[in-house]
Amino acid sequence: METLGALRAIISLRWRMLKNSISGGRKRDALEQMSRALALVVPILIASLSIGSFVAISIIGFMGGRAIASGLLDTAVGLFILRMVFGVASFAIIALALVTPTQSTVTRYTRLLLLPIPRRVLHLVEVLATLADPWLAVMAAGLVAFAVGMLAGGRPGAALAALISGGAGIAVLVCLSSLTGFLVAWFMKSRRRSELFTLLFVLTVSVVSFIPMYLAPIDQEGRDARRSEDRARRSRQFNVEEFNRSLPSWSRYIPSELYGRAVADGLRGETVRVAACVATLFLQAGLLYLFSSRVHARMLNSLEGDHSRRRSTGIKGPEARLPLLSPGASAVAWAQFRGALRTVRGRLTILLPGPMLGIMTFAFHRVPQENWARHAADQGYLLLGASIIFTFYSLHAVSMNFFGSDRAGFTRQLLAPLSDRDLAWGKIGGFAMIVGTGLVICLATSLAVAPSGPPAYWIATIIGGAAAFMLLCPVAIWFSAIFPVASDLGKTGSGGNPHPLPMIAGTICTALFALPVAGGIVMSEYMLKSQFSAVLLMLVYLGIAAGVGIPLVNLASRTIGARRENLALVAQGK
Amino acid sequence: MMPNDQRAPAAPQARPAGAERGDGVPLQTRTDGDGGSGGTKSPGKAIETHGLRKEFGEFVAVDGIDLLVPRGSFYGFLGPNGAGKSTTIKCLTGLLTPTAGTFRVLDMDPIADPVGVKRQVGVVPEDLALFDRLSGAETLGFVGQVHGLDAKSIRARSQELLALMDLTKAANELVADYSHGMRKKIALSAALLPAPRLLFLDEPFEGIDAIASRQIKDLLAAFVKNGGTVFLTTHVLEIVERLCDFIGIINKGRLVTQGSMADLRAGGVEGQSLEERFMEIVGASKSALPTLDWLG
Numbered sequence: 058m059e060t061l062g063a064l065r066a067i068i069s070l071r072w073r074m075l076k077n078s079i080s081g082g083r084k085r086d087a088l089e090q091m092s093r094a095l096a097l098v099v100p101i102l103i104a105s106l107s108i109g110s111f112v113a114i115s116i117i118g119f120m121g122g123r124a125i126a127s128g129l130l131d132t133a134v135g136l137f138i139l140r141m142v143f144g145v146a147s148f149a150i151i152a153l154a155l156v157t158p159t160q161s162t163v164t165r166y167t168r169l170l171l172l173p174i175p176r177r178v179l180h181l182v183e184v185l186a187t188l189a190d191p192w193l194a195v196m197a198a199g200l201v202a203f204a205v206g207m208l209a210g211g212r213p214g215a216a217l218a219a220l221i222s223g224g225a226g227i228a229v230l231v232c233l234s235s236l237t238g239f240l241v242a243w244f245m246k247s248r249r250r251s252e253l254f255t256l257l258f259v260l261t262v263s264v265v266s267f268i269p270m271y272l273a274p275i276d277q278e279g280r281d282a283r284r285s286e287d288r289a290r291r292s293r294q295f296n297v298e299e300f301n302r303s304l305p306s307w308s309r310y311i312p313s314e315l316y317g318r319a320v321a322d323g324l325r326g327e328t329v330r331v332a333a334c335v336a337t338l339f340l341q342a343g344l345l346y347l348f349s350s351r352v353h354a355r356m357l358n359s360l361e362g363d364h365s366r367r368r369s370t371g372i373k374g375p376e377a378r379l380p381l382l383s384p385g386a387s388a389v390a391w392a393q394f395r396g397a398l399r400t401v402r403g404r405l406t407i408l409l410p411g412p413m414l415g416i417m418t419f420a421f422h423r424v425p426q427e428n429w430a431r432h433a434a435d436q437g438y439l440l441l442g443a444s445i446i447f448t449f450y451s452l453h454a455v456s457m458n459f460f461g462s463d464r465a466g467f468t469r470q471l472l473a474p475l476s477d478r479d480l481a482w483g484k485i486g487g488f489a490m491i492v493g494t495g496l497v498i499c500l501a502t503s504l505a506v507a508p509s510g511p512p513a514y515w516i517a518t519i520i521g522g523a524a525a526f527m528l529l530c531p532v533a534i535w536f537s538a539i540f541p542v543a544s545d546l547g548k549t550g551s552g553g554n555p556h557p558l559p560m561i562a563g564t565i566c567t568a569l570f571a572l573p574v575a576g577g578i579v580m581s582e583y584m585l586k587s588q589f590s591a592v593l594l595m596l597v598y599l600g601i602a603a604g605v606g607i608p609l610v611n612l613a614s615r616t617i618g619a620r621r622e623n624l625a626l627v628a629q630g631k
Numbered sequence: 632m633m634p635n636d637q638r639a640p641a642a643p644q645a646r647p648a649g650a651e652r653g654d655g656v657p658l659q660t661r662t663d664g665d666g667g668s669g670g671t672k673s674p675g676k677a678i679e680t681h682g683l684r685k686e687f688g689e690f691v692a693v694d695g696i697d698l699l700v701p702r703g704s705f706y707g708f709l710g711p712n713g714a715g716k717s718t719t720i721k722c723l724t725g726l727l728t729p730t731a732g733t734f735r736v737l738d739m740d741p742i743a744d745p746v747g748v749k750r751q752v753g754v755v756p757e758d759l760a761l762f763d764r765l766s767g768a769e770t771l772g773f774v775g776q777v778h779g780l781d782a783k784s785i786r787a788r789s790q791e792l793l794a795l796m797d798l799t800k801a802a803n804e805l806v807a808d809y810s811h812g813m814r815k816k817i818a819l820s821a822a823l824l825p826a827p828r829l830l831f832l833d834e835p836f837e838g839i840d841a842i843a844s845r846q847i848k849d850l851l852a853a854f855v856k857n858g859g860t861v862f863l864t865t866h867v868l869e870i871v872e873r874l875c876d877f878i879g880i881i882n883k884g885r886l887v888t889q890g891s892m893a894d895l896r897a898g899g900v901e902g903q904s905l906e907e908r909f910m911e912i913v914g915a916s917k918s919a920l921p922t923l924d925w926l927g
Contacts, residue, residue, distance in 0.1 A: 375772035375785050388776035392762055392769075399764040399805065466762030469770075469821070471726055473777040474749035625726040629758050 063178045118199035122206025133297040143313035146196045154237035180353045184235045218323025218331045225338035226316040232345035243356040385475045389483025394490040400546035410447035411499035415506040437507035438514040444499035445522040453563045458555035459484040459537035467628035481614035517591035521574030524602035528570045531609035538616040541627040677702045677860035683732035692718040694884035707875035708864045715884040716864040753822030754831045763807040767817045778825035792820040811838045832863045882913040
């Protein structure tokens with residue numbers, strides 16, 4: 058009873074926290090209320106899509122179960138598909154469990170640990186909470202629907218076997234997912250370790266995704282021939298039994314295989330074998346649960362992160378004043394630059410676009426000459442331009458939420474003797490330094506990977522990037538002032554995102570402001586037939602952008618003045 | 632107090648001569664939110680508000696208060712939780728815009744010249760307002776720079792403040808890795824670094840160890856002795872008794888009393904402690920509280 062009471066209290070706590078996070082506090086103006094309402098659009102869209110997947114998988118599961126039970130679909134083929142789906146979903150669930158702790162904190166435990174709630178209850182709640190993972194929920198729905206389909210197909214025994222083994226399989230995945238999550242969360246108790254892990258994780262995943270492209274055969278014709286040969290061989294020779302025999306012996310014990318065997322045995326009426334598979338699954342679930350409980354206890358006992366100290370104790374003076382900026386604006390710019398680059402998001406912004414597109418270009422070099430990708434890869438300035446655009450995109454977390462991403466640090470800026478214009482130009486200065494750092498990396502990567510293309514186009518691309526930046530600045534100030542969101546750039550998930558509306562607007566504006574750059578180069582190449590004219594055109598574009606952008610930033614800075622109180626409340630997390 | 636006597640360059644005024652402590656603002660006990668003497672300029676006042684009011688929707692956080700904080704005073708602003716202390720500080724420091732009323736800080740209008748006022752004011756706000764991703768030394772560097780101090784002064788003042796707060800070893804650690812007490816100390820250092828004329832301190836001693844607390848108290852006392860003004864909120868009445876010479880008590884958004892410590896004591900029963908006097912003023916009589924018979 059005590060355990061049930063604690064469970065009920067924690068579930069109620071989570072529900073109330075979710076509800077309150079949506080409704081917000083009372084100390085807000087109408088614009089902020091509207092901003093919050095708009096911010097709900099994305100979660101509602103995601104929820105709608107999840108419900109759609111849930112229904113679709115249930116229908117497919119039901120039809121599949123019915124088709125296998127009634128003999129419309131070959132049992133071996135049907136179960137093969139089911140095993141594969143189960144296997145892929147299992148992989149996705151584990152991958153998600155690996156990523157989730159990089160987006161959240163475990164500080165919520167501090168209060169719970171002070172209450173008389175047994176730790177085993179806390180553990181149980183955390184494990185059960187895994188069921189809210191959309192992948193698991195969708196998979197569970199599919200497995201249940203599959204069993205119901207078999208029942209509808211007139212095979213109640215097999216349906217029961219599918220239902221119980223499906224439940225046991227889900228239990229294994231729930232426990233495995235929890236164990237993975239607890240292990241990662243335990244590892245990430247230290248802020249530094251956590252941020253390093255997240256950074257390396259994202260970089261590794263991004264780089265690994267290009268490996269297949271790199272390993273692909275160089276010769277297009279040969280590749281096509283091999284593909285069609287493979288396809289023909291597969292259609293001729295693929296046989297589920299043979300595939301099963303080719304599997305290594307350890308794979309017999311993975312949940313998807315045990316589930317598949319249990320259903321197959323159920324269809325054959327071999328109750329004992331079904332029971333053995335189900336028992337193995339439950340045994341796995343039990344062992345994983347016990348192990349996860351140990352890891353959970355360790356995680357709770359190490360709530361405080363370690364404080365690895367920096368060795369240097371010498372105090373450096375403040376950074377140099379930036380040209381064209383007042384001392385105050387310069388200080389804001391340095392704080393913005395340092396603060397952003399010490400976060401996971403900020404580092405990814407700098408480290409990802411240039412090198413990622415560089416790897417892609419490197420891979421494009423391996424395709425035949427006549428291919429568009431190969432042609433693009435030979436024009437290094439295209440790589441540079443694309444890298445700059447992606448740097449702008451990835452910087453939206455900072456640039457479209459200038460005043461929300463500093464959190465309490467922004468209160469310090471509001472308390473400082475800084476005019477609205479100082480604040481606006483300071484933020485723009487910091488933004489420029491971050492973009493500049495990214496640009497250096499993009500340029501270095503582009504020169505290393507594709508040092509080709511007319512030099513005039515390289516210069517035009519850089520000038521065009523500066524022009525796009527000038528135009529983006531007032532947009533960033535306006536949206537940041539009107540739709541601020543308290544975000545943490547240390548998080549890779551939604552906790553580090555700006556308000557969706559500025560993000561969408563920033564994406565559209567970046568594309569729009571990049572268009573004249575592409576247009577200028579195309580015009581120079583095909584109409585003016587002079588590469589140098591691209592530089593001139595871009596200088597004109599930069600002049601126009603500065604002429605429009607600078608007064609607009611000054612105008613946008615008035616919005617900061619009008620929204621100071623709201624910005625202060627957001628900075629205080631209210 | 633500071634290694635370098637350089638002030639922020641734009642500090643427009645010298646300290647007035649008649650700003651000594653205890654210049655006798657009479658005790659006023661208020662029951663309404665009426666404005667009082669209007670919005671006239673009072674040169675000897677560090678803070679002066681008339682009918683200062685802040686509403687959040689239908690909720691009135693500060694209900695027309697008339698504060699008078701003499702220059703060179705150590706002003707303790709007391710009140711129960713949720714009385715409106717922090718909201719008042721936020722209004723006076725420009726974080727919130729008052730719904731109604733007028734106010735002057737250091738004889739300047741913070742609405743008309745917010746930057747000018749902020750140049751002469753140091754604040755330790757409720758949430759400390761620190762950049763998590765800057766180190767302690769960088770935080771001080773930022774504050775010095777926005778106040779227009781030169782690099783040499785910033786470095787010298789930072790070293791002295793960090794030494795005073797026992798933060799020298801942690802100077803280059805990120806604030807995100809600081810303990811609560813360390814964060815409080817660096818926030819206080821940031822408030823002191825530009826050598827302000829007026830300090831707003833919202834619960835500055837909470838979470839600070841005894842040694843640092845003693846040092847900070849001495850430092851603040853010296854600051855006031857040299858003509859600075861401290862506006863302090865705290866729940867620790869021992870600190871108020873020891874440091875403050877003027878007191879204002881706010882309850883449910885209204886200023887219920889204000890004046891010198893001597894006046895406050897004089898208004899009560901002889902031998903009455905400050906705590907008892909405070910309880911009496913805010914109307915927290917023991918008999919009105921539940922007795923919790925079930926406890927123990």
